[in-house]
Amino acid sequence: MKKIGILVGQETSFPEALIDNINQRDAGVTAEMALLEGTPHSWAGEYAVILDRISHEVAYYQTTLKVAALNGCKVVNNPFWKLADDKFFGTALVEKLGIAVPRTLALPQCQNVEGISAESLRNIKYPLDWDGIMGWIGFPAIIKPHWGGGWKSVDKVENMQELMDAYHESKTLCMMLQEFIEWDQYVRCICIGKNKINVLPWDPSLPHHERYSKAKVDLSEAMRTKIIDQAIALNDALGYDMNTVEFAIRDDIPYAIDFMNSAPDLDKNSLTPDQFVWAVDTMAEFLIEKARKPENDELPMRWDHLLSE
Numbered sequence: 001m002k003k004i005g006i007l008v009g010q011e012t013s014f015p016e017a018l019i020d021n022i023n024q025r026d027a028g029v030t031a032e033m034a035l036l037e038g039t040p041h042s043w044a045g046e047y048a049v050i051l052d053r054i055s056h057e058v059a060y061y062q063t064t065l066k067v068a069a070l071n072g073c074k075v076v077n078n079p080f081w082k083l084a085d086d087k088f089f090g091t092a093l094v095e096k097l098g099i100a101v102p103r104t105l106a107l108p109q110c111q112n113v114e115g116i117s118a119e120s121l122r123n124i125k126y127p128l129d130w131d132g133i134m135g136w137i138g139f140p141a142i143i144k145p146h147w148g149g150g151w152k153s154v155d156k157v158e159n160m161q162e163l164m165d166a167y168h169e170s171k172t173l174c175m176m177l178q179e180f181i182e183w184d185q186y187v188r189c190i191c192i193g194k195n196k197i198n199v200l201p202w203d204p205s206l207p208h209h210e211r212y213s214k215a216k217v218d219l220s221e222a223m224r225t226k227i228i229d230q231a232i233a234l235n236d237a238l239g240y241d242m243n244t245v246e247f248a249i250r251d252d253i254p255y256a257i258d259f260m261n262s263a264p265d266l267d268k269n270s271l272t273p274d275q276f277v278w279a280v281d282t283m284a285e286f287l288i289e290k291a292r293k294p295e296n297d298e299l300p301m302r303w304d305h306l307l308s309e
């Protein structure tokens with residue numbers, strides 16, 4: 001019997017519902033909370049698949065999942081890509097797919113991390129040309145970490161003073177500056193298995209628990225199709241099997257805003273009941289299929305030739 005292990009953080013609704021859903025299907029595959037107790041380097045565990053909802057916050061899980069993948073376990077999301085990823089690179093990559101993105105610029109960190117002195121940073125031309133930078137980005141702008149989540153250190157700035165305050169506040173974080181898209185409509189797509197896309201109205205201006213349930217959009221069929229196609233292209237390029245992708249729609253153009261959520265919020269208190277059922281069902285089907293497949297359809301790794309059958 002193939003086994004699926006789930007690695008979780010504080011959340012309590014999605015993992016439990018997913019485990020029950022898989023176990024009730026009688027599909028020759030079982031699911032359980034993954035249990036770890038120190039990882040030998042040859043570890044693949046007893047799991048055909050591990051669904052990872054938390055390694056971004058636990059370094060021990062990160063290193064364990066990479067070794068699990070090396071030893072043949074299928075890990076969702078791909079633990080290597082996840083660690084290589086960042087929002088600035090993602091923005092540049094996504095534009096190459098023909099998807100609209102806000103004008104975006106990476107900034108040198110405001111403060112030096114410990115052990116780094118001015119001599120180590122001779123390649124950066126100071127002072128930064130803020131007028132030139134903002135002449136291109138324009139106000140209002142968003143300043144946010146190149147690798148972040150939970151809206152931490154994300155600020156909308158209206159003028160140079162607000163920008164300087166937010167930049168100084170960011171301290172040693174690597175920040176990026178982004179054109180603020182004044183949107184007419186906003187959607188968030190829950191994406192499972194790269195190509196199962198649920199396009200949902202999502203209003204970031206509402207309180208957290210109402211962002212899905214109280215949001216409204218009116219999308220033409222052509223716009224909905226375009227968003228689905230772009231979300232699939234984006235998941236394919238980034239390699240995510242579990243993701244949420246946000247688009248801000250301005251003048252009939254969907255701009256990709258946040259598309260790197262490797263462990264998206266799928267809590268039943270955030271989603272509507274229908275949306276929650278869709279997420280649990282779709283993920284259960286995806287994981288069962290993945291567990292049953294003999295082959296690992298992840299990107300080829302440079303060490304694949306070392307692995308025995």
Ligand SMILES: Nc1ncnc2c1ncn2[C@@H]1O[C@H](COP(=O)(O)OP(=O)(O)OP(=O)(O)O)[C@@H](O)[C@H]1O
Pocket residue numbers: 102142144148149150151152154178179180181182204246248257258261
């Ligand atoms: N360029 C932009 N134009 C308009 N709105 C933006 C822009 N960038 C960010 N936002 C708004 O700020 C919110 C938070 O930004 P973002 O999602 O990039 O940060 P985050 O920390 O990754 O958040 P999360 O935890 O949701 O992933 C977005 O959901 C969006 O509503």
Ligand SMILES: [Mg+2]
Pocket residue numbers: 150151258
């Ligand atoms: Mg976000």
